[in-house]
Amino acid sequence: xxxxxxxxxxxxxxxxxSNNKIDDDKTExxxxxxxxxxLIYADDMGRGMLSSWGxxxxxxxxxxxxxxxGMKFNHAYGSNFCAPARASLITGMHDxxxxxxxxxxxxxxxxxxxxxxxxxxxxxxxxxxxxxxRENEVYxxxxxxxxxxxxxxxxxxxxxxxxxxxxxxxxxxxxxxxFYDHRRCHGFYPPFLFENGELIEIEGNTHADCxxxxxxxxxxxxxxxxxxxxxxxxxxxxxxxxxxxxxxxNNPNKTDQxxxxxxxxxxxxxxxxxxxxDEELKNAEGLTSLEKEYATMIKIFDNTVxxxxxxxxxxxxxxNTIIILSSDNGHEVHYEEDGRxxxxxxxxxxxxxxxxxxxxxxxxxxxxxxxxxxxxxxRDNWEGGVRVPxxxxxxxKIKAGQTSNQLVNNYDIMNTxxxxxxxxxxxxxxxxxxxxxxxxxxxxxxxxxxxASKLGPAIVTKxxxxxxxxxxxxxFQLYNxxxxxxxxxxxxxxxxxxxxxxxxxxxxxxxxxxxxxxxxQFFEPDPVVRAQKAKKAAKKKKSKS
Numbered sequence: 186x187x188x189x190x191x192x193x194x195x196x197x198x199x200x201x202x203s204n205n206k207i208d209d210d211k212t213e214x215x216x217x218x219x220x221x222x223x224l225i226y227a228d229d230m231g232r233g234m235l236s237s238w239g240x241x242x243x244x245x246x247x248x249x250x251x252x253x254x255g256m257k258f259n260h261a262y263g264s265n266f267c268a269p270a271r272a273s274l275i276t277g278m279h280d281x282x283x284x285x286x287x288x289x290x291x292x293x294x295x296x297x298x299x300x301x302x303x304x305x306x307x308x309x310x311x312x313x314x315x316x317x318x319r320e321n322e323v324y325x326x327x328x329x330x331x332x333x334x335x336x337x338x339x340x341x342x343x344x345x346x347x348x349x350x351x352x353x354x355x356x357x358x359x360x361x362x363x364f365y366d367h368r369r370c371h372g373f374y375p376p377f378l379f380e381n382g383e384l385i386e387i388e389g390n391t392h393a394d395c396x397x398x399x400x401x402x403x404x405x406x407x408x409x410x411x412x413x414x415x416x417x418x419x420x421x422x423x424x425x426x427x428x429x430x431x432x433x434x435n436n437p438n439k440t441d442q443x444x445x446x447x448x449x450x451x452x453x454x455x456x457x458x459x460x461x462x463d464e465e466l467k468n469a470e471g472l473t474s475l476e477k478e479y480a481t482m483i484k485i486f487d488n489t490v491x492x493x494x495x496x497x498x499x500x501x502x503x504x505n506t507i508i509i510l511s512s513d514n515g516h517e518v519h520y521e522e523d524g525r526x527x528x529x530x531x532x533x534x535x536x537x538x539x540x541x542x543x544x545x546x547x548x549x550x551x552x553x554x555x556x557x558x559x560x561x562x563x564r565d566n567w568e569g570g571v572r573v574p575x576x577x578x579x580x581x582k583i584k585a586g587q588t589s590n591q592l593v594n595n596y597d598i599m600n601t602x603x604x605x606x607x608x609x610x611x612x613x614x615x616x617x618x619x620x621x622x623x624x625x626x627x628x629x630x631x632x633x634x635x636x637a638s639k640l641g642p643a644i645v646t647k648x649x650x651x652x653x654x655x656x657x658x659x660x661f662q663l664y665n666x667x668x669x670x671x672x673x674x675x676x677x678x679x680x681x682x683x684x685x686x687x688x689x690x691x692x693x694x695x696x697x698x699x700x701x702x703x704x705x706q707f708f709e710p711d712p713v714v715r716a717q718k719a720k721k722a723a724k725k726k727k728s729k730s
Contacts (some may be wrong), residue, residue, distance in 0.1 A: 207639040219606050220579065221437055222445045222507040224598070226274070227486060228267065228341060228370075228454040231516025231691055232574035233546075233557035241464050242472060242553060243480050248576070255578030256587040256623060260614060262594045262645070263514045263716030265638035266564050268345050270513035270595070271449065275325040275343055275356060277599035277616035280637045281695045281702035291316045293346035296366035299393045300386055309349040318355040322671060323611050325599050326357030329445035332608045335359055335435055338536045339428040340450040350382030355487050358447075362427045364420075370451045372397035374416040379421065389417025392610035398456040402475045402522040405613045410458060410478070419460050421452060425489050429496050436500045443606075452487065453482035455519025476552060479520040507605065508578040511595055515570040516555035517678065526550050528562070540639055540660055543567055545671065560672045566638035566645070566653045567672055583623050591622055592647045594634045634692045635702070642702020644691045652687040656703045661688060667722040 232238040236245045237252040264270035269280040291312055296303065303693040326336040337360040342348045344356065346367040353361045364370050364378045372395025377386050390396070396416050399406040428448060437443050456477060466477045490510065497503040518528045527549040530536050537543050545561050546554040561567025575593065577583055597617045600610045604620035622629025633646045643653040649667030654660070663676045663684050677684050695701040 192411070215441045219332070219443045220336075220582075221497075222334075222602060223497075223506060223508050224445075224447045225490060225493065225508065225510045226271075226447070226449040227510070227512040227574075228449070228451055228576065229514065229517040229519070230486070230512040231555035231557065231569065232512075232515060232572065233555045234453070234553060235574055240553065243484060245483065245487040247267065247487045247494060248510065249708070251490070251508060251576045252586075254580065254585045255508075255576055256589055258575040258577075258589050258591065258593055260590055260592045260645075261411060261511065261573050261575035262571050262592075262634050262636055263512060264595075264636055265453070265566065265571055266514050269637060271341075272345060273345055273594075273596045274404060274513075274598065276322070277325065277596050277611060277614035279596055279615045279635050280593065280692065281448065281635050281642045281691075283696045283698070283701050291345040291347040293367040295347045296364075297368050297394060297454050303377070303384055305350070305382065305384065307569070308580055309351060312347055312349050313351070319354050322355075322520055324356045324613075325602070326445065326447070327680045328357075328599060328603050328608065328611060330357045330359070330639065332606050333442065334606075335440075335442055335444040336447075337361065337428075337431055337435075337444065338447045339363055339431075339451070341451050342367060343449055350379070353382075360431065362431075363424055366453075369395050371395070371454065371456060373420045373451065374418065375420055375423075378420075380427075387423065389415070389419050391415030395420070396458070398458050400456045400519070400521070402473070402520075402525075407474065413460075421450060421485055421489065424448075424450070425492060427488050429492065432496050432500060436502065437505075438501055442524040448489075449513075450486060451488075452486040453479065453519070455479070455517070456536060457519055458484065458637040459485065465502070469518070472552065473520075473522060473525065474730065475520045475522060480553070496588060506579070507574075507582075509598065510574070510576045510578075511598075512573040514563045515559075515561070515565075515568075515572055516557075516578055518549075518551060518555075524627050524694075526552065535586055535621060539565065540655060540658060540662070541565075543672075544569070558670065564638050564639040566636065568651075568666060568670075571636050571643075572640060579623070584626060587626060589622055591619060591628075591630055592634055592645065593617075593619055593631070594636070633690065635691060637702040641696055641705070642691055642699060644687050644694070646687070650683060650687065654691065654699055654702070663687070 208385060234240055235248055237249050258573050264273050264280045273280045295308055330336050336358050338358045340363045342364050342385050348365050360381060363378055366533060369375060374390045374392055374396035375387055376390045377384050392415050398410050400455060435444055457478045459478050459481045462477050463481040466480050469477060498508050518526055520526060521528045543560045544561060546556060556569030559569035561569040563570050596615055597613060597619060600616040600618040601620050603610055604618045617631040619628055629646050633641060634645045641654040641656040645651045649665050651664045651666050653662050659682060663680055664672045
């Protein structure tokens with residue numbers, strides 16, 4: 186009897202240990218299956234600036250490598266300019282909502298001062314009083330962190346026009362290094378940066394404004410750009426070095442913990458500033474010095490991508506790392522020169538009305554054609570202002586060399602990432618997962634996407650219908666961008682029913698007010714002030730009538 190009891194006990198122990206081993210193996214298998222994720226986010230980079238989308242004046246070989254080894258999207262959208270694009274990306278919400286409902290953007294310039302004048306606690310209090318962090322909100326980094334990832338952010342601030350250490354932590358970042366102020370990002374030689382809330386002085390950089398340069402070209406401005414007094418360390422190199430160092434110290438093959446790294450670079454946002462002109466461009470024909478310098482900003486960014494890729498190879502993690510590359514908004518001309526390239530006016534000096542006339546590269550003498558032949562620039566609701574490059578690379582998982590024409594937006598990255606790392610979709614978000622498209626070449630498509638702009642909101646459907654609204658002139662215009670790439674043929678009269686249906690959807694997405702998809706809201710984010718102004722405007726309008 187004792188022998189039988191012993192045998193039964195031994196069998197139970199063996200079964201228990203076996204089951205535990207199976208559970209441990211499942212856990213270990215899940216760890217191995219969870220891919221690392223690196224999101225590289227350019228600033229003001231139109232897709233036409235990349236050789237994979239036709240750039241002729243220089244090459245972007247490292248970005249091309251991601252395209253050749255992964256999937257590029259031809260119908261990917263961002264937002265109309267920097268701050269709302271970043272808020273949209275990390276909230277998973279589009280930028281046509283009432284801001285108080287989902288996010289409040291902060292004002293720029295509060296950190297723009299000498300390091301000795303920076304009182305972190307005082308400035309943080311001022312920002313939080315104006316725009317307090319939202320509690321219990323799910324952000325892009327939160328999704329990864331809740332799934333067991335280490336999370337880190339490097340470079341340009343990831344939220345609004347000014348941020349704080351507390352807000353960064355609230356958004357799910359375990360580690361962060363870079364800028365806390367949007368306006369400081371317009372210079373490339375910061376006297377200080379922040380690392381996890383600690384102010385880090387940068388030796389040799391002495392300009393409180395980070396050595397921001399004048400925008401337009403002139404002999405005087407050329408001298409300012411190439412005077413390196415107080416400009417010793419270039420921010421892109423500082424941030425990249427910190428990220429590569431972090432990757433070394435947190436190699437998932439050694440820590441058994443995957444990471445989610447977010448790299449929002451300043452490049453190629455102007456004003457133009459580089460340490461030297463890239464070798465490929467020094468003797469490039471048909472380009473001015475300012476144009477060569479701007480193109481060098483793209484080349485520096487491309488080299489950054491190459492170094493991140495090489496580090497993944499060196500650490501032995503490339504096969505299990507997803508690399509995503511995109512931009513916040515469409516193209517912008519940061520290399521305007523009198524008599525050379527025209528930004529917001531025709532060659533005859535007339536301003537675009539953005540109804541019958543608009544920016545085209547061939548008409549404004551934009552030598553780079555950064556908007557890839559589309560209409561418009563940053564801040565516009567024309568395609569050139571909001572359509573962005575988007576590349577997904579995952580060696581062996583995403584089939585190499587694919588091009589997708591599926592309609593996607595950068596706020597869709599949140600739930601797409603959730604699918605890929607094996608966690609539940611985040612409910613209550615605008616984010617739509619296209620993970621099946623990435624892994625199988627085709628999946629369910631979203632019906633439409635919406636975006637805001639300086640001019641007003643717009644909606645684009647998966648069939649190619651586009652309705653844009655210009656608030657100032659109260660004008661709706663319908664296009665079919667699949668048949669009319671340059672947005673030249675207004676189709677309102679031929680398709681009045683389509684206009685009506687898209688107006689209804691767009692109004693709903695703008696939370697019942699088209700002006701939520703307009704530019705002014707991003708510069709008057711205080712909901713109380715905005716409500717007061719709206720009330721005064723309504724009263725004034727009523728008294729006139």
